[in-house]
Amino acid sequence: MNTPLAQAAAIRSRKGGKPIAMLTAYDYPTARTLDEAGVDILLVGDSLGMVVLGYPDTTHVTLAHMLHHGEAVARAAKRALVVVDLPINTYDTPEQALDTARKLVAAGAGAVKLEGGCDKEAHIAAITAAGIPVMGHIGLLPQNVLKEGGYKMKGKTDAEIAQLHADAQAVAHAGAFSTVIECTRADTARSITEACPIPTIGIGSGKNCCDGEVAVISDLVGAFPWFVPAFVQPRAHIAESITEAAQAWMRDVQGE
Template structure:
């Protein structure tokens, strides 16, 4: 576990984590008790991810998550966290242009986020420039972009060809030049993720992108076995909370049945 500076300066905080030599730890959080537990455990970063669309709201993917959803859940996480960096996703449709991105980013920051995350490279450069100019710190997201899963026809590994790998590397360099604090690499081929890390100085945080990143992020529901209906192949599971909940419910039902003769 690292001991970085205050998360109110995300760039300094993330740089300190990177320079510590430890792997940066990040997990998703969507509510007060989870955020508080993870924060007290010493997690470096809490991501209020639009993955809540699937593991909390029951949607098929992240596309239908709204800005109001993200604001509500960001507020809950902020009330539960005292030390971790809180990163909130800008959901699909909330950053279609620079002005909309800034307005959406301010709502998330007002709810308690320390910085916002949005998907894409060169195509969202104007939005990133506007956010940073407005004083809203930004984390980038390259590789597989969940908000585009419908148009891509599924979740697909990225960086498999040299052309695709070079596009990711070029986008990472551009995002660094624009001033993002870190870049999440999702479902990027391992050696491509390593090349990205070598090409930039800001932290890379991987999910399904191998070990050659400065940090790793996972969905807490995968880590704890809270969502048993699907778990990505790369996601470690260290607990089986779903089974414990089911057993608690059946034990409660059995206890109630014994209350009447």
């Protein structure tokens, strides 16, 4: 049986091998399309706060939001591993982290993801001990954006590099099957990947510097044209197509 634990183990086994492809999904039709396309992992990211719900950052996302969207994606996935983010303030202690993870699994998540390294080692260990696969997230932590005063590239100083290496090792030691490395200097991301025993999945951390890549689906297909990260190369322009279709339909309806 292709259980979430087996799926996570299969991803773990690809360390240094075939690159891992992970895309975000927040709704049934997108998730079904990506699942049928063969994407390895569907991430129900708290990035939905911006690209779906219109918030300025992820700090406004609640557990109710993640449960709602996680359920929709889980209904669609037949082969991909579904990973759901633990939203801010839902994993302040190991006990709370496990409780939140269990709620997400009950909603259909195959695995969960949380932000942090050394400071979250006990939290990850508590979840994995309960048989729930965990994906780590180090480097730039979007849930800390208000504390840090913006989105800042990581891994530029010796102290930051040392801390990131320690974070990656802590996440692996706690039992995570992989970890995201976000917006970290390419040379730092590469050195972490070489030293880390579990797969690393990069976003904004250089090309071919990690064991895989993740992208926000809205960025990839041009569905959110109001802001596109500098490191993203859109492969489609969905927003333009929607505008053109709507305008063509209005002309037809209005007899123009």
